[in-house]
Amino acid sequence: MMMQGESILLLSFFQLLLLFSCLRLNNNAEASTSSINVWPKPRNLTWSPPYQTTLLSSSFTIITTTIHHNKHLSAAICHYHSLLKSEHHHPLVPLGVSISKDLPPLQNLSITVVDPHAGLVNGVNESYTLSILPSHATLTAKTVWGAMRGLETFSQLAWGNPTQITVGVQVWDFPLFVHRGLMVDTARNYYPVKDLLRTVEAMSMNKLNVLHLHLTDAESFPLVLPSEPRLAEKGAYAPHMVYTPQDVKTLVEFGLDHGVRVIPEIDTPG
Secondary structure, eight states: OOOHHHHHHHHHHHHHHHHHHHHHHHHHHHHTTTOOOOSSOOSEEEEEEEEEEEEEEEEEEEEESSOOOOHHHHHHHHHHHHHHHHOOOOOSSOOOOOBOSSSOOEEEEEEEEEETTOOOOTTOOOOEEEEEOSSOEEEEEEEHHHHHHHHHHHHHTEETTTTEEEEEEEEEEOOSOSOOEEEEOTTTSOOOHHHHHHHHHHHHHTTOOEEEEEEEOSSOOOBOOTTOTHHHHHHSSSTTSOBOHHHHHHHHHHHHHTTOEEEEEEOSOO
16 A cells, blocks of 8 residues: 555656656647657758748749659659648647748749669768758758658648748758668568558658568468469468569559658468
């Protein structure tokens, strides 16, 4: 049984905790006009006074400064351009700032990639610098994969309907860990392809970069191998619970379009 002194001490602790929470909420309300929540938190993000926002132009475009011939960057640009036009989310902590009437709408985001041919391998450079000024916005990255992280940050700095964007923002960022991933055990738990694609999208939003698919094991063999189709016929949980070679190719390509390296694993013996 709890003694009276312990009860008083515990009550005092909760009172202090409540007071601390109230102070935090008050500080957040006061700082809401000068702080922006970007996830994951960038290494360095500054928003200069007078803390303005402007509208995204109805003809807003994302452009690149050089011809790159990288289909994954092109896919990412199309994805984020569509997202910026269609998604009208609101920040978790409302910003006490209104759209400036003195600034013209932002017309474009210009992307520069130093090495557009670098593959999404372990330890690849994913750093980027993002600058959003009243007249223009620029994103500079060493690789395509860093550019994708910068595009995600840019999309988080736009919100509302009509869509507005912060002005006077400078971001410099790179990941703390080179491997940031998930493992999905499809041998013990079958997941439809659409759910795996949705997982890749969620990973991209959180700037994760590796999806490890544990495709086969002793429990089931859902991978269809054209050279030995009986493995899936007899080893899958059900005839419809299989992954075709085209399914795997779709997952790998979709992953690269979102900056996620999909690694299929075939356990042997399994």
